[in-house]
Amino acid sequence: MNYPWPESGTPLDQVATPMxxxxxxxxxxxxxxxxxxxxxxxxxxxxxIKTHKIVAVARQQVxxxxxxxxxxxxxxxxxxxxxxxxxILITYNILGPAKLARLKALNERIARLAVVADSEITLAxxxxxxxxxxxxxxxxxxxxxxxxxxxxxxxxxxxxAEKIASAPGLRFGGIMTYPAVGGAVEVETFxxxxxxxxxxxGIDCPVRSSGGSPDLFAAHLVPSATEHRAGTYVYxxxxxxxxxxxxxxxxxxxxxxxxxxxxxxxxxxxxxxxKALTSDLLGFTDYGSIHGFEGxxxxxxxxxxxVVDLSGCAEPFPQIGTMVKVVPNHTCVVTNLFDRMVFxxxxxxxxxxxxxxxxxxx
Amino acid sequence: MNYPWPESGTPLDQVATPMxxxxxxxxxxxxxxxxxxxxxxxxxxxxxIKTHKIVAVARQQVxxxxxxxxxxxxxxxxxxxxxxxxxILITYNILGPAKLARLKALNERIARLAVVADSEITLAxxxxxxxxxxxxxxxxxxxxxxxxxxxxxxxxxxxxAEKIASAPGLRFGGIMTYPAVGGAVEVETFxxxxxxxxxxxGIDCPVRSSGGSPDLFAAHLVPSATEHRAGTYVYxxxxxxxxxxxxxxxxxxxxxxxxxxxxxxxxxxxxxxxKALTSDLLGFTDYGSIHGFEGxxxxxxxxxxxVVDLSGCAEPFPQIGTMVKVVPNHTCVVTNLFDRMVFxxxxxxxxxxxxxxxxxxx
Numbered sequence: 001m002n003y004p005w006p007e008s009g010t011p012l013d014q015v016a017t018p019m020x021x022x023x024x025x026x027x028x029x030x031x032x033x034x035x036x037x038x039x040x041x042x043x044x045x046x047x048x049i050k051t052h053k054i055v056a057v058a059r060q061q062v063x064x065x066x067x068x069x070x071x072x073x074x075x076x077x078x079x080x081x082x083x084x085x086x087x088i089l090i091t092y093n094i095l096g097p098a099k100l101a102r103l104k105a106l107n108e109r110i111a112r113l114a115v116v117a118d119s120e121i122t123l124a125x126x127x128x129x130x131x132x133x134x135x136x137x138x139x140x141x142x143x144x145x146x147x148x149x150x151x152x153x154x155x156x157x158x159x160x161a162e163k164i165a166s167a168p169g170l171r172f173g174g175i176m177t178y179p180a181v182g183g184a185v186e187v188e189t190f191x192x193x194x195x196x197x198x199x200x201x202g203i204d205c206p207v208r209s210s211g212g213s214p215d216l217f218a219a220h221l222v223p224s225a226t227e228h229r230a231g232t233y234v235y236x237x238x239x240x241x242x243x244x245x246x247x248x249x250x251x252x253x254x255x256x257x258x259x260x261x262x263x264x265x266x267x268x269x270x271x272x273x274x275k276a277l278t279s280d281l282l283g284f285t286d287y288g289s290i291h292g293f294e295g296x297x298x299x300x301x302x303x304x305x306x307v308v309d310l311s312g313c314a315e316p317f318p319q320i321g322t323m324v325k326v327v328p329n330h331t332c333v334v335t336n337l338f339d340r341m342v343f344x345x346x347x348x349x350x351x352x353x354x355x356x357x358x359x360x361x362x
Numbered sequence: 363m364n365y366p367w368p369e370s371g372t373p374l375d376q377v378a379t380p381m382x383x384x385x386x387x388x389x390x391x392x393x394x395x396x397x398x399x400x401x402x403x404x405x406x407x408x409x410x411i412k413t414h415k416i417v418a419v420a421r422q423q424v425x426x427x428x429x430x431x432x433x434x435x436x437x438x439x440x441x442x443x444x445x446x447x448x449x450i451l452i453t454y455n456i457l458g459p460a461k462l463a464r465l466k467a468l469n470e471r472i473a474r475l476a477v478v479a480d481s482e483i484t485l486a487x488x489x490x491x492x493x494x495x496x497x498x499x500x501x502x503x504x505x506x507x508x509x510x511x512x513x514x515x516x517x518x519x520x521x522x523a524e525k526i527a528s529a530p531g532l533r534f535g536g537i538m539t540y541p542a543v544g545g546a547v548e549v550e551t552f553x554x555x556x557x558x559x560x561x562x563x564g565i566d567c568p569v570r571s572s573g574g575s576p577d578l579f580a581a582h583l584v585p586s587a588t589e590h591r592a593g594t595y596v597y598x599x600x601x602x603x604x605x606x607x608x609x610x611x612x613x614x615x616x617x618x619x620x621x622x623x624x625x626x627x628x629x630x631x632x633x634x635x636x637k638a639l640t641s642d643l644l645g646f647t648d649y650g651s652i653h654g655f656e657g658x659x660x661x662x663x664x665x666x667x668x669v670v671d672l673s674g675c676a677e678p679f680p681q682i683g684t685m686v687k688v689v690p691n692h693t694c695v696v697t698n699l700f701d702r703m704v705f706x707x708x709x710x711x712x713x714x715x716x717x718x719x720x721x722x723x724x
Binding site: 017072073098119143150151152263264269274279303304305321333360361 | 435458460481631637701721
């Protein structure tokens, strides 16, 4: 039984709220657009499944031409390995006996698994776990300006590459970065310099993996990159529109919500709180936008309430009981709140998929 | 099989991260402390299960003396009704045919169910759904300063109470509010005035339900309230310490995390991102505190990374691979990210419970 999820064939206006819903045609168009761009520029495309966490959507991405998948942790990768995906890059430092043991088991059963590392400590754990009979491919993670993980200089990248290459159970696969938005020049400079230094030492650098959705269509400005990774593009969200990555017509995810209260002339309350939208602001000063009511501002969230300030809203706001469509600031985190995801075309539910990797812990 | 959750008996330092964990003794002390306070002040206590969403924890609360449960939506209440709880207040405007049908079914099978309403539209839906043979108890939601839902004046509360009382399928149960923090005087004034006006019309007001965790121990300043509702107190969090509701020794929830990167002298990265902590700031400027490293600040979150600024940290920060304990800004939203919750005593896992109402949609 599907309860409490809608059946296929249900009109969207009969779906109980709050409910995220995915437009099939926009989803397919987003997948095709980005794959075509990467094909045209000779880049391999590796989607980050964190945005959807759904096996069926990953299949759509691979069928469109993606080279493999990007995951962020071992338990997330296992879900997709279980479903038959055989090329997975985990862009994370894997540490600790439990995770290393599961990583080794993963490496035994899929054709192409790789991880990243940015420290000798991480490498030591990997090197002591893997053997020459079934080595693990490791890329060096480089900080090219995002100031999150990653070695700080090309020289440091080379030092780790040498350590990887000298470990019997590891294979140096190349370099990886998660760039700052708009950081194409920094990425290219870092990658090119690193490749030169590696070449000087006779070390091959087959994969140069860059990423990001907001400036995805600037990926061709990083000619040294062999592949591009991106997650958010598949559904898009308010931050992607703001970044110029897409238009409002490319927004595949909306959260259907109901007006549950109109306590005052300038206030409405919707039933999509932080447990449907999350509190991710991503630089916005409100928690999402409401389709058709651009001046209405979701100014605060409780867990199950969205308080809407109508003072700047030109259109008369709907009455209690009316459904509205909310555009989330950040789609990836909405995915992780729901056990299943509803898809639709022409206002009718087409399918309801399990969010297969929802809540994968480590 | 429990994978990927730890087995009972596992030492906490062997738990794979990120992982929220609940201290059994602090949990029991929080439950007892608040129940004792309410008993001493002649208030019924009604815990809001949103903070834990676990049947076993709700049982602990009821065994300690709670009068029943507070839920925020129909599908959440159903989980607890299925588990045998027979007194549930849903503090939400229930709208739409799907929710009303499930609400009616709930009312058939539990002894004491009540909802709230703050508009005629909501009442019209309820009145057309329920019959005199099994009426639904409805409380009027009053806005006493929090500016979320609720009627704006005692007079408006009375008008709705009259409508409820005149509907064959409804029974007026009293009034309810979710106050502004520190708003005891406003709550008392509104409630007392409403009770006077109702009494003038010969309408009994048996339940006067107030709520909130931050100033829970000021509940006795609202003598007109018959019961108090609160959720967060059961686990507590950084915002509860800031509010003066509790001390750091009453923090039952921590998120175990591992240092996964030390890219620079003043930066560390932990593996607890927004998919473990959420982005809830609740007025803080950082995303959680790290036990033992008070000057370290979690300044930004990605979905699986916490970037820590060490520039103000007096103690040497741990090396890569070391476990730390993070105090979340807001515990209630962490609960909704995980399928199961780990409990411990004296550094050993005691049990792992299903988060029974995780992801209840509507």
